[in-house]
Amino acid sequence: MYTVKFNELKVFMHNILKKLGMTESNIETVVDIYIEITKRGVGHHDIHNFPSRVERLMSGKITVNPEFSLLASYGCMESWDGDNGLGELINTFLMERAVSLAQDHGIGFSTVRNSNHYLASSPYTTQATERGCIGIVIAKGPPSMGVPGTDGKVIGQSPVGFAFPTKREWPVILDICLAYASGEQLLRRAKGGQPVPEWWGVGPDGRPTSDAEQLLRGTKYPIGGHKGFGLAILCELLTGVFSQGPVLDEQEGPDMAWKSSSHTAVAIKADALMDMDSYIGRSSDLIDRIDARAPSIHIPGQHSYKNKVEFERSASIDISGELFDKLNQCAKALNVEGLAIL
């Protein structure tokens, strides 16, 4: 383990992205998202993903400074082409558009094709809460979930997230996929030798398994079987179809117009139907009443906020030797200064 200061990490990432030719404004957006998301303390879809992103930027697989183009708009809805840029940049832009549309219409719906993985949904959903909106984000991915009663992978596991403001210091944040467990969660269980519930999916032999490694090589099931499956169909519609991107398992569109992924951001103006004080009062009543009925459970968002506060107090993070090496390999390849440790 190496202890790294967040400020050093920021400078390090900045230097790398600058060397790749990214504009200052784009660098600021991307670095902020990595830092913000790393402070959640989930241990994946954060700084761990930076080296592979750099690799894709270096090899030209992702556009460094994408130019977004509006495909269509109608009232509170817009669809965009993301120019195959970083998902982090595109989803920030997308939620900004959704919030702006929500200011005018109450709701904003902004969808994009030809984008890339955006890490996790919380930076974008909280972007909405900071501007007085409820934020919802839905992503499309390739088929990774099965359906009980049939073999093989049928549909994407539909990462979805939302956040909404209350009177508390932290917004309520949910960041999930519609499978019982994401690949990352299974990987952690597999590494720790922890079993998984048998209803989470099937191994490569098509049989229920409690072995996380078998499940990783097999097929995950949707939450609640046909229920999660049905919700995933709606998510596919609102991302792939509405963005004019690929649907379900399509690989690429005409002229490679959408060789990569689609996602959708929705913002709902919290004070559209009542003043902000009333909204905050009532959304807080909701959370307080859940707390009162189940004092022992965490409200979604509570735990990651605690992590964030602790990280901000220490202003540093411990990273593994493996990650440290990977980050410094990026630096070396680009001939920029390596990451300093405490």
Next chain:
Amino acid sequence: MYTVKFNELKVFMHNILKKLGMTESNIETVVDIYIEITKRGVGHHDIHNFPSRVERLMSGKITVNPEFSLLASYGCMESWDGDNGLGELINTFLMERAVSLAQDHGIGFSTVRNSNHYLASSPYTTQATERGCIGIVIAKGPPSMGVPGTDGKVIGQSPVGFAFPTKREWPVILDICLAYASGEQLLRRAKGGQPVPEWWGVGPDGRPTSDAEQLLRGTKYPIGGHKGFGLAILCELLTGVFSQGPVLDEQEGPDMAWKSSSHTAVAIKADALMDMDSYIGRSSDLIDRIDARAPSIHIPGQHSYKNKVEFERSASIDISGELFDKLNQCAKALNVEGLAIL
């Protein structure tokens, strides 16, 4: 079992509602919903619920001809007071408003407090598909689901439904709640002596059970544990909070303004971001590709459409002696003609 013609059933219901003082236009709406929903062949939340509705209308617990009043509106969003009318009438009106708002803004969001149970979501979500929209309906109910790791009922099971049009004769329709199983589904299993998976919830002793009857007396769990729980929180926000109705376990508001339930209808204009032919083509591609990957499974909506076609061919339905008696008790109490049988 008694075989009853749908036409006879319609006349029967019409006479009852007329005797209760309902306007012709309201009668038409309510009867159509009962007939439509009964043809889905699910065996609950249909004609079986008519006798208890009539009882509540007779006793004055539900307003026969409610007058809806607009509480607030902003852009594509509206909130209404339902005057404690039948959920069937109110949700039809609500989806009509949502569709109308969607025509102008791309999306329409219409929410109501002081409403009542509206049976199932499909009549309203398909009301949207018939007008070229994706329809989504969310209802709020009292706490009925627990959360793994704590005792007792914490949150409502959030009935949600959606429908969207494709090139097929039937729209894709999902109509679920966020618990593994609804009360009706558990009741059927309990009657049939069928076991339930142990992860569906706990018995009254707080322990996992595979006995449907024990689960009915205990606490249901959300699909995917914290995932379904988190989604249910969002549903509570979008119904209770946004409608200015009760939140979570509140019983009644100031001046009994919302002694009953809240729900929300959302419509999304299918051709907002592309022309209708393109939308239909792409939404159909999505379903065709699911079919191709999993030919043995039913797409949601497929099965109930098949039932509907069969019912329309036979123009009649078999009802139990128990239901037949209950319906005729309503007739007797109101001094209208009883239900005729074939």
